[in-house]
Amino acid sequence: MSLQRLSFASTNLDKLLGNGLETQAITEFVGEFGAGKSQICMKLSVNVQLPAKDGGLEGKALFIDTEGTFAAQRVYQMAQAMGLDAEKILDGIIYSRVYNSDHQILTVDHAFKICQEENIKLLVVDSILSHFRGEYIGRESLSERQQRLNSHLHKLLRIAQALNLAVIITNQVQANPQAFFGDPMRPAGGNILAHASTHRVMLKKASQGLRVAKIIDSPYLPESETYFQITTKGVEDAAPKSRRDE
Ligand SMILES: Nc1ncnc2c1ncn2[C@@H]1O[C@H](COP(=O)(O)OP(=O)(O)O)[C@@H](O)[C@H]1O
Numbered sequence: 001m002s003l004q005r006l007s008f009a010s011t012n013l014d015k016l017l018g019n020g021l022e023t024q025a026i027t028e029f030v031g032e033f034g035a036g037k038s039q040i041c042m043k044l045s046v047n048v049q050l051p052a053k054d055g056g057l058e059g060k061a062l063f064i065d066t067e068g069t070f071a072a073q074r075v076y077q078m079a080q081a082m083g084l085d086a087e088k089i090l091d092g093i094i095y096s097r098v099y100n101s102d103h104q105i106l107t108v109d110h111a112f113k114i115c116q117e118e119n120i121k122l123l124v125v126d127s128i129l130s131h132f133r134g135e136y137i138g139r140e141s142l143s144e145r146q147q148r149l150n151s152h153l154h155k156l157l158r159i160a161q162a163l164n165l166a167v168i169i170t171n172q173v174q175a176n177p178q179a180f181f182g183d184p185m186r187p188a189g190g191n192i193l194a195h196a197s198t199h200r201v202m203l204k205k206a207s208q209g210l211r212v213a214k215i216i217d218s219p220y221l222p223e224s225e226t227y228f229q230i231t232t233k234g235v236e237d238a239a240p241k242s243r244r245d246e
């Protein structure tokens with residue numbers, strides 16, 4: 001099965017990820033609240049349904065929502081702005097709201113069959129850790145949490161590989177007390193998450209309402225960064241205005 005690529009319909013983001021999001025892999029979007037993680041998940045759930053000539057994968061999306069932030073009206077808006085049949089696009093997203101980590105794990109355990117039967121080409125978990133972080137508090141429970149998380153992530157990767165689909169997970173940042181230099185914020189979830197994600201992309205809010213996406217970890221993508229903005233259509237290319245243009 002040859003690897004396929006899902007386009008953002010943004011030249012910048014596609015280029016950053018080496019021509020779009022790849023199947024048979026887990027791509028992690030990390031960032032603070034409001035950075036645009038869920039917007040990217042919703043946008044790609046629309047794009048995955050497009051024909052290959054338009055950068056899609058001609059399949060459906062399975063959207064596992066742990067925080068209740070998926071917005072059908074926002075997907076509708078994006079689809080309409082793109083000139084698509086918005087009702088049909090919404091029908092192409094199988095939505096699953098999960099309420100705790102057991103529920104999340106069970107949902108992924110059952111996902112293989114659904115993905116196969118429904119021609120799912122994008123599986124989203126937005127966000128991967130929120131329930132795990134909320135339920136396991138204190139050092140004693142950390143190793144149990146990491147074990148369950150590890151097995152959960154491996155199941156996601158197995159689905160991606162066996163069915164040649166793309167997996168997106170989102171993650172929050174946490175303070176890194178050891179960072180004397182460089183970025184004081186790092187992705188939550190420690191080594192387990194770092195090893196499970198194929199590509200990690202850090203999202204940040206920037207000035208002028210723009211956002212920056214940066215590859216922070218990947219087996220072959222260079223550590224580059226690019227600007228984008230959140231618009232009616234979803235995510236689009238952007239470039240900061242220099243002072244001279246003002
Ligand atoms: N229709 C829209 N047009 C422009 N920007 C939007 C629209 N909908 C949401 N946004 C922007 O998206 C941001 C939320 O991004 P979101 O993906 O929910 O963040 P995260 O999931 O990283 O916490 C909002 O702060 C808002 O600026």
Ligand SMILES: [Mg+2]
Nearest residue numbers: 037038039069
């Ligand atoms: Mg979100």
